[in-house]
Amino acid sequence: MPAKQARHSKIKEVVTAKVVSSQEELLDILKNEGFDTTQATLSRDLHEMGIVRVPHGSSFKYVLHHEDNSEAIRQIIGMEIISVDNNESTVVVKTMPGRAQGVAIYLDKLHNTHIIGTVAGDDAIIIIPDRHAHTEILVQKIKEIMH
Structure with a gap:
């Protein structure tokens, strides 16, 4: 197994089996x-x-995003x-x-079909829509996540 695949496999194993709160x-x-x-x-x-970091009690933990695509995650993101x-x-x-x-x-x-891509910094994200006409639709979808 190539090094990257083996590392990914171990990361997945660790974050699903343990509460890991920091990189x-x-x-x-x-x-x-043994992974340097x-x-x-x-x-x-x-x-x-x-893999995303979510609140866990008074701390945080890493979870596989697709395993916990719940309303709780949406609320946290909001x-x-x-x-x-x-x-x-x-x-x-x-x-x-x-x-x-x-x-x-x-x-x-x-996987919103109106999003071509996102670019994230520390506290801001630029979202590129597929068409100018879809910018308002994307704004409304994100506002729904916020509420």
């Missing part, structure tokens, strides 16, 4: 299991695998969105600091 903790677990990887690689892996705005060609979503990538992953996983 640092997950990196330590992976290193103890960097934080940047781990961050890309989590994004590719659709709380992380501060505002949504648009012009003729793009939609901009403002989020809580550090949450733009998680929200963008959630939006990408919705």
Whole structure:
């Protein structure tokens, strides 16, 4: 099994079996299991695998997004969105600091046919619609998530 596949398999195994609250903790677990990887690689892996960090009691934990595509996740994502705005060609979503990538992953996983792509920073997401006419539709869909 190639290294990336083996690492992804181990990451999935760990986040489904344990409560892992930080990338640092997950990196330590992976290193103890013989996977020598960097934080940047781990961050890309989590994004590719659709693994998101969600509240867990007074802390956080990582979960496979598609395994927990519940109303609770939608509500959490809705709380992380501060505002949504648009012009003729793009939609901009403002989020809580550090949450733009998680929200963008959630939006990408919705597989909305009107979204060509998303670009996330720390606290903002740019959404490119498939047509100018669909920007308002996307704004309304995101506002539904917020409420």
